[in-house]
Amino acid sequence: MRTDASPQTADGAVRSIDIVAETPLYIASTGPSARPRRTLKHDDTFAVFDSHGDMGASAGGPDGLFDHDTRYLSRLELLINGMQLLLLGSSVRDDNLTLTADLTNPDIFHDGRIALQRDSLHFVRTAYLWNGAAHQRIAICNHSAAPIDFTLALTFGADFADLFEVRGERRIRRGILHERVRSETDVAFVYVGLDGTERNTNICFEPPPTQLLASVATYRIRLEAGKVLRIFVSVECVRSQLAERANFLKGLVAANRDRRRVSRCAASMETSNEVLNEALCRAMADLRMLITATPEGLYPYAGIPWYSTTFGRDGLLTALQMLWCDPLIARGVLRRLAAYQATTLDAIKNGEPGKILHEMRDGEMAALNEVPFGLYYGSVDSTPLFVILVGDYVERTDDEVTLRELWPAVEKALGWMDSFGDSDGDGFLEYGGNDDEGLNHGLRNQGWKDSFDAIFHSDGELAQGPIALCEVQGYAYAAKRSAARCARRLGQHEAAARFDRAADDLRVRFEDAFWCEDIGLYAIALDGAKRPCRVRASNAGHLLWTGIASPDRARRVADAMISADFFSGWGIRTIAKGEPRYNPMSYHNGSIWPHDNSFIALGLSRYGFQQHVDKVFQAALAAASYMELRRLPELFCGFRRRAGAGPTLYPVACSPQAWAGGALFLMIQAALGIEFDPAARAIRFHNPRLPPSFDQIVLRQLRLNDATVDIELRRSGSHVSMRVLRNIGAVQVSMVVD
Secondary structure: OEEEOOOEEOOOOOOOOOEEEEOOOOOOOOOOOOEEEEEEEOOOOEEEEOOOOOEEOOOOOOOEEEEEEOOOOOOOOEOOOOOOEEEEEEOOOOOOOEEEEEOOOOEEEEEOEEEOOOHHHHHHHEEEEEEEEEEEEEEEEEOOOOEEEEEEEEEEEEEOOOOHHHHHHOOOOOOOEEEEEEOOOOOEEEEEEOOOOOOEEEEEEEOOOEEOOEEEEEEEEEEEEOOOOEEEEEEEEEOOOOOOOOOOOHHHHHHHHHHHHHOOOOOOEEEOHHHHHHHHHHHHHHHHHHEEEEEEEEEEEEEEEOOOOOOHHHHHHHHHHHHHOOOOOHHHHHHHHHOOOOOOOOOOOEEEOOOOEEEEOOHHHHHHHOOOOOOEEEOOOHHHHHHHHHHHHHHHHHOOHHHHHHHHHHHHHHHHHOOOOOOOOOOOEEEEOOOOOOOOOOOOOOOOOOOOOOOOOOOOOOOOOOOEEEHHHHHHHHHHHHHHHHHHOOHHHHHHHHHHHHHHHHHHHHHHEEEEEOOOOEEEEEEEOOOOOOOOHHHHHOOOOHHHOOOHHHHHHHHOOOOOEOOOOOEEOOEOOOOOOOOOOOOOOEEEHHHHHHHHHHHHOOOOOOOOOHHHHHHHHHHHHHHHOOOOOOEEEEHHHHHHOOOOOOOOOOOOOOHHHHHHHHHHHHHOOOEEEEOEEEEEEEEOOOOOOEEEEEEEEEEOOOOOEEEEEEEEOOOOEEEEEEEEOOOOEEOOOO
């Protein structure tokens, strides 16, 4: 909890003191959205429109055009004779490339009589993003039998708000904004920030408006019966060199080509369940949209609108989810995180040599250190997850060239785990250390559940640091196993044996310290006094996919995850019902996160609990069937499933979110037991099982280095049969049934 002492407004007046529980990651929600929101993204630029194709025209949404954590356009509204248009329908294309909104005119009165009857004009707004610019085409067709005279206005504005301002942070001072009409077609907004950076928004209209002011473009139109008029609007976000301006159609073709290029190496899948097919199609499209070209390679940005940037943990877990069907994502993630691995101590940014990045930001507030997230390392789990992904990537691809490139970063990460990551020398990875840790400079909790109140004791008391999270010890165990395998590949057998011994020792000490017989589960954490936090939490489910849990206790963890207290019918809750801070509407204390469920499902599969996997998969698919666009969001509420009703949404969840998009793919891997052996040029399905929702799945373009295969798996009685449909490159495909 943070208290701002004597905060003042720009005019010097003292404002009320803010005490907000989850700052700086708390995201305010002040009311429902008046219109549904639609999102588009290309590289570092994203846009949030409402269903009409407007921005800022209705309450309740973080509307705007954003680039590098700055809002370059805060308002864009289309009006006819000063009135809002009526919505006929809107949709985002299946590949997330374009937003299309169909609208019509309302009844327009003059002197008490209808001067223009509704539904006379049809408006089609088509928008897409490309190379730091938003492009929109407005096509207007007159469906009446006579000419129509009307005034069309596009109002617009740019506030250059930092993304953290949009999220609710208040600033005492801001930079200087200028606006001017440059020509009969162009308007420019120029903002010189307190960081000294000049940011420009250029708005261009074609054809020229009848009148162009710095806040509105007005067209006085006479449209003949049956005729169509097209108006084009482009909004460019400019921080330095302006990219070459492309016309609407050429830009759309280029954007379409780029979207196909990003997905050229990914496997695709089709099942006998149409709803599942739609959910998988949307999830893959979301991931392709979130993937951003960086200097180090392709990187899945975490989510829109709040997390459209490089996040370490999110990128690593998304890469793990997608590794079986698109290993190129992992290579880009690993190279980028290695490039930004911490080299020095920085208390404000939580930087320590060898530590892997949590988050990076590029806005004005980050540049001024008003928020610490320019390069921020406040994550205890990104570092072991980095080591895990290196090992899993190499096993999936046999890419020893990349392993040798990354090995110095792996050694530094392991060094951090054994030094700074273990602040009290007890052999467990920890974070924190005093009551104020993270409150003024970042995050109080540094696992994936990073809400201020996510780690607590059985009486509800918040845990004090240094805190050792249970799942992080599992990640550390898996990281040491991963490092051992990599070291053997590199011929470093003594180091490999040392890593394996460390993993064995950690496993024994972990079982002794974390198992709580009274709750029948591993404690969520140890606090600074080494007291177990005896809370039933989904964190324990992550221990299964890391392999640290003993087989007998793994069975108890598995059964707990699908018990009534954990399992809502829509998935596994983050905290079991009945725990002191349980709240199904909270961010981390009772809600349901698809990515959390997916890694638990992978762990259930690892220990052979395939019926449990079925239950988790069926719940996720059922939830997706109720979601708009079949898109699983970042999280949703943990209320019990009710007949004939869908899950309850969480009001400010990111959608799309990368690791939510990857959830169903990882669950399919868990169900099918897919394994890769590139050295033997072999793909194996270990105890494959088709969940009850589909009887057939076809995997296409499944790659193993330079080879590709298409494979069909089909339910055959109580078993699964397999057929290879295409095999280019002589891959051996087999099923292994224990």
